[in-house]
Amino acid sequence: MVLKLAANGIETSDDWIVERTGIRARHFADDGVLCSDLAVEAARKALESAGRQASEIDLIIVATSTPDMVFPSTACILQNKLGAAGGAAFDVQAVCCGFVYALSIADAMIQTGAATRALIVGAEVFSHILDFTDRTTCVLFGDGAGAVVLEASETPGILASDLHADGKHVGILCVPGHVNGGKITGDPLLKMDGQAVFKLAVGVLEDAARSALAKANLTDADIDWLIPHQANIRIMQSTARKLKLSMDKVVVTVDQHGNTSAASIPLALDSAVRSGQVKPGQTLLLEGVGGGFTWGAVLLKL
Ligand code: UT7
Numbered sequence: 001m002v003l004k005l006a007a008n009g010i011e012t013s014d015d016w017i018v019e020r021t022g023i024r025a026r027h028f029a030d031d032g033v034l035c036s037d038l039a040v041e042a043a044r045k046a047l048e049s050a051g052r053q054a055s056e057i058d059l060i061i062v063a064t065s066t067p068d069m070v071f072p073s074t075a076c077i078l079q080n081k082l083g084a085a086g087g088a089a090f091d092v093q094a095v096c097c098g099f100v101y102a103l104s105i106a107d108a109m110i111q112t113g114a115a116t117r118a119l120i121v122g123a124e125v126f127s128h129i130l131d132f133t134d135r136t137t138c139v140l141f142g143d144g145a146g147a148v149v150l151e152a153s154e155t156p157g158i159l160a161s162d163l164h165a166d167g168k169h170v171g172i173l174c175v176p177g178h179v180n181g182g183k184i185t186g187d188p189l190l191k192m193d194g195q196a197v198f199k200l201a202v203g204v205l206e207d208a209a210r211s212a213l214a215k216a217n218l219t220d221a222d223i224d225w226l227i228p229h230q231a232n233i234r235i236m237q238s239t240a241r242k243l244k245l246s247m248d249k250v251v252v253t254v255d256q257h258g259n260t261s262a263a264s265i266p267l268a269l270d271s272a273v274r275s276g277q278v279k280p281g282q283t284l285l286l287e288g289v290g291g292g293f294t295w296g297a298v299l300l301k302l
Pocket of ligand 1: 011012013016017020021096135136137139193194195197198201231232235259261289290291
């Protein structure tokens with residue numbers, strides 16, 4: 001992996017990026033490295049931490065907007081790389097909210113008995129879809145992957161989830177191109193109206209948090225840790241303020257990897273668990289927001 005502090009050849013500065021976003025470093029996959037390559041590394045580490053073999057997994061969901069291929073899903077490619085054939089495998093496309101969507105879907109499938117043990121991965125190679133001449137986007141996004149294992153238990157881990165979308169905002173964050181007749185029709189690079197996304201994000205993240213808390217009969221005071229999508233420190237600070245949470249209760253890793261879309265929440269969760277910041281028994285609120293427009297929250301007890 002190559003670490004790059006800022007894109008070259010455009011008018012920008014570390015000071016602007018740090019002040020406006022909180023991002024200090026990003027990671028870009030080497031040439032030829034695809035989404036499933038990052039996903040398989042994260043998946044192996046998650047399985048090891050959970051003390052599980054790939055053969056024990058009967059559901060794989062990969063949250064990604066940068067899949068290896070148009071089809072089949074990156075989840076199927078990952079399943080093959082892990083040698084875990086047989087269970088269900090599919091991708092979830094909810095952009096930066098993808099991990100929250102995937103976790104919620106896996107929980108529902110486990111609760112209905114459709115699956116018993118799930119591997120949920122958020123993996124992205126956003127460097128493949130960045131326009132490196134557009135300073136309003138190319139300094140923000142990075143590549144990465146994170147994963148968790150979720151399994152059936154008598155004690156519920158996921159307490160509530162709350163998912164939403166509003167398709168009228170498709171244009172404010174999108175990669176408009178598509179494959180047609182062997183060619184790419186339309187622009188295959190990321191476009192974002194940052195201010196519009198920012199304004200929508202701060203509103204919907206508070207709503208999703210309140211809704212998930214209400215479903216679980218909990219209040220702001222019950223949250224031990226907020227683990228939001230890592231896009232911009234100012235969005236996280238605003239959400240924390242609205243939920244009356246001190247920033248000491250917010251897991252922040254955006255400085256270390258920038259906006260990695262569907263990978264950002266599992267990366268932040270992994271960092272917080274491995275460092276001992278979050279502990280078993282604590283209540284976590286995971287929140288995502290992204291293109292679509294999509295947003296949602298998952299409230300869980302670790
Ligand atoms: O992951 C999905 C969710 N995505 C997000 O949550 C992103 C949400 N949006 C944001 O995080 C912020 O809107 C940005 C970080 C994208 C932009 O921050 P901002 O404070 O909203 O900046 P702005 O768009 O209002 O631009 C302020 C100024 C402009 O210059 P003028 O018009 O004031 O002269 C921009 O041209 O900053 C300029 N600018 C830059 N300057 C240096 C924009 N990008 C850059 C840059 N370097 N990279």
